[in-house]
Amino acid sequence: MSSILAEVEKSPNDDREYRAVQLTKNGLFALLVSDPAADKAAASMCVNTGSWSDGDVRGLAHFCEHMCFMGTDLFPDVNEYSAFLNAHGGMSNAFTMDVFTNYFFDVSPDSLRGALERFSRFFVAPMFDKDSTDKEIQAVDNEHSKNMQADVWREMELLRMAVNPAHPMSRFSTGNAHTLRDEPREAGMDIREILLDFHRRHYSANLMRLVVYGKEPLDVLQSSAEELFSDIENRDAVSTEDEIAVDAFLDEMLPKILYQIPVMEDRKVQALWALPSVYGEVYSKPLSYFSHLFGHEGAGSLLSYLKKKGWANGISAGQYQNHKAYSVFVCEVECTPEGMANRKDVIEAIFSYAEMLRKAGPQQWIHEELKKLKMAEFEFLQKSEPINYVMSLTMKGYKVPMPEVLKCDHIVTDFKPELLEKLAECFRPEKFIVLISAPEFEFELSDELPYYGGKYMVTPVDPELRTRWSSPAEIPDLRLPEPNPFLTDDFGLVAAPAEVAPIPSIHESGCIPNHIHDDGVIDVYYKHDDTFKIPKGAISLKLKTHEIMSSPSMQMSSELFVEMLKEALNEVGYQALCANLGYDISTGRGGITISMSGFSQKLPRLLQAILEYFASDEVLQDSKEVQQTFKRVKETLVRDLKNRNFDQPYQFCFNARNVAFVTPFWSYAQKLRCSEQLTLADVRHFRNIMMRGMRALLLVHGNFDIPKVKEVYGVLKDRLFPSLEAKVDAGAVASAPEGRVVDLLASSSEFRTENGLSYRLGVRHPNPEEPNSCCFVETYLGEYTIETWAKAKLMTNLMREPAFNQLRSEEQLGYIVHTTDTKLLHKSIFLSIIVQSNSAPPEYLQARIFSFLDKFKEELEAMDDTVFESTKAGTIEDTTKKATSLNKQSRQMWGKMETGVCMFEYKFKAARLMESITKDDMLDMLRTQFLPNRARVNVVLQVASSNFKLAGEEGYEDQLAEWKKKHEELGSSASLNAYEGGPFLDIKDPFAFKARTPLQGDFCPVEEVYDVVGSLLG
Ligand SMILES: [Zn+2]
CATH class of the missing domain: 3.30.830.10 (Metalloenzyme, LuxS/M16 peptidase-like)
Structure with missing residues (x-):
């Protein structure tokens, strides 16, 4: 009933079993995953069709996706599938892209078969009945309304203005009531017939990839797949992508500048280049090489230069599209108002960076760094949620044969200098589009964006500017990054320490840390990893203070302090991020939290770097450079607060609720008013007060032994609490109450009725x-x-x-x-x-x-x-x-x-x-x-x-x-x-x-305390 393909190549850390098969009856490719320990079963089906196949009915592929949920031949009830999943601990979703439509769900492992029975009929015989067709058009229309005030959707629409109108990428993709109901009706077409025809043409087994994930043995999963999915017809359909005969980007249309006024107060420059396709370059990954460099934030990077000029707050770069006929690469700069005023120079700096890369030539050592990192990640790969896992695997099944889908994103092999050179040549103002978003321009944008609204304008690049961008000025600050000091070279596992007995949990999936030290100021919890057995770890530290919630201006000062800290740390921290050590610093109601995770070897070094900046006066000193950074950081904070006015209404509800029922809690308007007034001195004041009376809560978890925890504790104590005892004696240590909530019962008695x-x-x-x-x-x-x-x-x-x-x-x-x-x-x-x-x-x-x-x-x-x-x-x-x-x-x-x-x-x-x-x-x-x-x-x-x-x-x-x-x-x-x-x-x-209104008593939920048995860090 099906043939088994080559052996599936998996990570040595992966204990699941895999089998790639092709069904005999219809040629469908499927991957089966057997995981006896699974908490959830899951499946995904991807169809190689999407909005590019819409034809004249814009949004048709997306609408078809919605309608597959609305009943099938064997399960005609509209909510049968979702009711089944909901009753068996599951959920489902789907999305439609340009050339893919992906459906996926998860469910209790015991109910996989029932879910697959319902799911498989989507691809065989959906009902598309008249009543639900009309209703679901409304659902698509509601979805479109939700997108209208979202800038990402508007940008996609705007980009279509630079695309060949004969190419399907130039068309509105998600649909609304007008394109799906009114237009077909006016043309005398029956939308149900159109849908049936669309499904017949594109939902062909040869264009699909299936992944099934369950706890059953592979043989059982295989027969389920055979029994349920062999009914899908194979019409040997050709994918729309393979049928397109025209180029998306035409020389005569480019380069172009697209201007738009965004919904949010955001300023950004997106430089996009249409490149020759690198679709087949699965294992050389040339665009990862360029995204690593353009998006770098360390010393010598484009971002560091733009920040020094006061022009940018952030950068990102990478593959925007990767099709069989072309690829698109994007470099996006998040600008300051000053950067926007100098946007021609910002764009020129991007070209200067490209020129520097061309002159330096392809760097094998950078390629090797990327290769090592990806290898290490694959070697110690950890499981993700089954629903996300299956969804991503089906998509990979088009790039590589099914037996390679697990490894294809992680393995980098060939260094191809000629290819890198050829691509580097493309980063010039030729097949180039720049999309500029800002709340205001010195000229009027007169056009109205179709389907979404909002102002825009499209212009060619004038010859003088084009010459300037073609031979950009050399910028001496721009250079290649340094070798990364955070790369792990020790993947050894440390033994569980004899002095700490693991605390038994009442459930097999429980995990309780030991409380191993408390000196009245620093509280330390520790857990040696005995679940995953990999050389990774996580360190979380909360610096507790009650000062943050003492007033809106202290709360906003804490936000600014965290941002200043991140700025100071950025060049070093970015290297850590490149080495896959994730970190974050955030401020909350009770203090400032620093968290990090990744390979354990270099995590203490990263913590040390962060705490050095935390304790350093230089971060907030009154120098010109710090003042300039502060100006930028404050602008961003103020803008973010203003942008809360464009939140989706439901997000707005959550905030309004907290303002009314939680104390202390300030509104965005209050926060905005006080943020506008804050100075660097206010932030210094906050930090000084905080440093005087804070406490620390530390969790060290993973591949660490007690000496390593001592090292982490030592770093913390030396940097932030050099005179621990003095503080305890002075009683200056703060506790950090979370706040209070309104007592809904006490206050309502007089107004209540039956x-x-x-x-x-x-x-x-x-x-x-x-x-x-x-x-x-x-x-x-x-x-x-x-x-x-x-x-x-x-x-x-x-x-x-x-x-x-x-x-x-x-x-x-x-x-x-x-x-x-x-x-x-x-x-x-x-x-x-x-x-x-x-x-x-x-x-x-x-x-x-x-x-x-x-x-x-x-x-x-x-x-x-x-x-x-x-x-x-x-x-x-x-x-x-x-x-x-x-x-x-x-x-x-x-x-x-x-x-x-x-x-x-x-x-x-x-x-x-x-x-x-x-x-x-x-x-x-x-x-x-x-x-x-x-x-x-x-x-x-x-x-x-x-x-x-x-x-x-x-x-x-x-x-x-x-x-x-x-x-x-x-x-x-x-x-x-x-x-x-x-x-x-x-x-x-x-x-x-x-x-x-009276407040609820300071209610405290049940507490479980695991006492210290004498400090292990002494
Ligand atoms: Zn939808």
Whole structure:
């Protein structure tokens, strides 16, 4: 039934079994992965068709992707596939690119077969029935509305202006109601027929790649693949990419300058070159060589030069597209306002760098560094989530034969100097496009971007400028990078130290660190890696202080301090990043966190470098250069805060909620006002105060022994706490409270009725162009205890699919329909249903969510016991999932430490609790907490677009009446009680509300403390 291909080449660190096969009946290539230890099974099918195959109906491939989910011959129910996955701990997604459409899911390992039965029919016989076709056009249209205010989508559209109009890359790709409904209708075409025809032509077995990942043995997976996927027809279809006879980029159209005004206040220059195709260069990876150099941030780099001039904040470079006919390389510079004013020079500097590379010639040692790094990563490769893994593997199945998909991205072999020379010659202003985005230009942009809106302009490059960019000035600062000092050369494993006994966990996937030292100022936790057995590690350090949340200006000063630190560190830190040592520095409510991970050998050296800068006065000294950096960093902070005004409405809701219910918590407007005033002296003041009274929490995890931990502790103590004892004596050490939340129960009694109470906060979205409104209904479930958390998780999973089915698929309210558990700090838990819509006012969304909750009671009552039990089993599986990499395991431990409460085992305890939860328990919870009764408490958040009115605004009553009428017209599918959920307590001013409402007691969840048995670091 299928033939087995060559042996699959895998990492020596990979204990899974693989088999690559080709089905006899239809020639489909498949890769089977057997992982008996898997927490999730998964599968992905990629089809070698995408928006380039759309033809005259723009968005057709994307629409086809949506419609495959809407029922098939054997499983005709619209939500059958997603209901099955949801009931068995799974999820699914899909995306459409230019030449690929990829479908993927994960599910409980025991339910893989059932999921594959449903999934495989997508590629054999989708229904495309009329009713769901009409509804799903609305879903695509909602998705497009969500994209309209997003700059990445606008940039893609703008780039099409420089592409040959005869090439499919020049066409709008995702579709909307106009391209999918109105245009075909006007042309007298039936969209269902078009879809069937599209599916027939392009969904051919020879254009597909399948990956199946399960815990079964390979033979079992193979027969599943054979039985279920052999029905896919092989029509020997030719991929659209192979049929294109025209060039995407024409000499006569280039070079071009594209200008646009972005939605966000961002300034950037994107230099793009159309290159000869390097599609076949899988193992020489010439574009990795160039992205390493153009994107370098160390000494001598393009970015370092641009930063010194005050022109740039960041750079990135790499492959933008890689097709059989051409490749596109991009170098993107994130500019400062000054850089934007000097953009011609910025672009010239990019060409100067290219010229320097040409003169230096191809460097074999750089190639060797890249090769070693990639090899080491492959050698000690760690598992990723099965769903992401299968999704990426199917795509690789087009570049290389299936047996090579595991290694193809990791192996660099041949050094090809001639090819590098040939490509270096292409970085000239010829097949060149530069896309310039800025909020303002010295001239008017008169054209309106199709489909997305926003202003743009396209111009040729004038001859004088072209000459300048062709022979750019030499810049002596630009040179090749230094050899990387952070490259690992010792991959040895250290033995588990005898003096530390591992702490047993109640669950096999648990991991608890030992608390090995506490001197009142520095608290040290340690975990030797006994799970992954690789030479990697992770170090997390929190420098705790209560100063950050003492005022908005201290909070913003801490942000600026972290950014100044990152700037000072950048050249050194970038070398570490190149050696695959990841690091991050961030500021949060309780302190500043420094985290790093990667091969363990050089991590202490990286920590030392970071702490040296942390302690150094030079980072904030009053020099011209530091002042210039500060100006740049502050500009970025201010701009980022301004850009929060363009957040998606649902993101805006989250923030509005915290402002009203958490203290201290400041609004973006407050943060912006104070950030604009801050000086370098303010940041110095913050740092000095912080240094005087901070404490440290340290976690060292991975391939480290006790002497190594001592070294790390020593570095920390020497750099930041040279006089440890003095500080303890002075009692200057701060504790770091997380903050408090409003007591929703105490404050509501007087307003409550037999329906309970809903706190309601309505805000207008600050971006008048934003087409979407949003509503959250958050049901308060109680204080953050293990039990509340367990119930919230289970209820979320029971509700998710029905909510999606009702509010998105059935009522088509919006593209984003999301059910999730949320919390305020780590103190109280809610279950939230979130709907973002481009068609309905928030008030109406709110009514529909409350209606859904009513209806859900009946659904839950009628729910089959097996469905309930499998949903529960899936939830438990999710909760107790093993971390797939050392870094993830580390972050899980650290996440629990950082909150100040070391509840390392709470998820496992919650999972145990879940086992005994019955459907009646859930129905009880629904009745007492979600449905009208005196105890019910909700928080309702509304964000209105400029199309709609909020309660209390002029015209609101008319809007209400209009929507009531519309709703009645909708008839049976939505004939539920509209406009419920009250009584409402409207929060007019979040700060006043917070000030007059009692706060919840400083509730602290269950604590698990693993005591120090005398310091091991003494
Ligand atoms: Zn979509």
